[in-house]
Amino acid sequence: MQWATLAAVAAFFAQDAAAQQMLRFPCSQLVVERTDPLVNPGMKYTPHLHQIVGGNSFNVTMDPNDDPAKKSTCTSCSYTQDKSNYWTAVMFFKAKNGTYTRVPQVGNGGPQGKLINKGGLDLYYIPSGKTTAFKKGFRMLAGSASNTDPKKVSSGNICHRCWTSPNEGTFVGAQPCSGTDTVDIPSDPKCKMIRQTIIFPACWDGVNLDSPNHQSHVAYGQGAGANGGGACPSTHPVKLPQIMYELMWNVTTFADKNLWPTDGSKPFVYSMNIGGSAAHGDYVFGWEGDSLQKAMDNGCTLNQNCPKAGLTVQSNAQYDACTKKQQAPEEVDGWLKEMPLGEMAIKA
Structure with missing residues (x-):
């Protein structure tokens, strides 16, 4: 890696104390299935497939x-205290046939x-200044599953x-x-x-734990990127930890x-x-x-035990072992005849 790149990386992660004190930890896959309790609560075989951690x-x-x-008996994330759920769409390779x-x-x-991690994703919680943690019942959505316009x-x-x-x-x-x-997804x-x-909004209206579109109760602050969220607008004045998902899709075999x-x-x-x-x-x-x-108040950082906040890190064998049977059973591994949309997926 060239020194210029090293310097840029170092500058990003050392730009301030908040960036150095971000939580950064792995989550393995809990289940891959067509459910979405946020957008399609109660529905099995939702319009598209998700991976959940x-x-x-x-x-x-x-x-x-x-x-x-209180309901969970284990978590597929490394922090034992984090029983949150995070999910994203699944990336597929489409073959010539x-x-x-x-x-x-x-x-x-x-x-x-x-x-x-075993599948899944990597999580960041990035504080910036006075940061208010999410409340019980809080939920939100970033992005739009139906958007076809990159602009x-x-x-x-x-x-x-x-x-x-x-x-x-x-x-x-x-x-x-x-x-x-x-x-766009690179094709190279x-x-x-x-x-x-995927970087989530880090500004909250301070009142609503959710909204009909799961987005209106939160907003992005000034600037963009993993900067802790930037200054918040007056409509959403409460600064939240900035959540970022990182997923590494291995396309080597394709x-x-x-x-x-x-x-x-x-x-x-x-x-x-x-x-x-x-x-x-x-x-x-x-x-x-x-x-x-x-964790936010005491500068807990990266993927480490943090006694001041009572945070403990599991071994990868422990969080890998936290899995769940599909609630909408269908084939999601191997080569599929069609994308899992509509009816149950069928093996090729």
């Missing part, structure tokens, strides 16, 4: 009156060290990076959603991996363009059968008690 109390309805921290297979995932590397997406908050290094441990580029990062055989970043579609369609799409413009993430808060507030 976090507490094992995740269910089809996720009643806001229930506390995931029209069949689909899920793109495998790996944990992230980066300047702060490697994170180990309607803030590239500073939702983006993709062509990862040209041989593994996730060799850092590529600078801070998230900068440089050559794009809203030089990409060894595709890093997906580098041969002879495998790619010849009809002009893209080789990589999300489970809505739409590209990067429809990337989105869902969040349901479920930290135990006031552990997240204590």
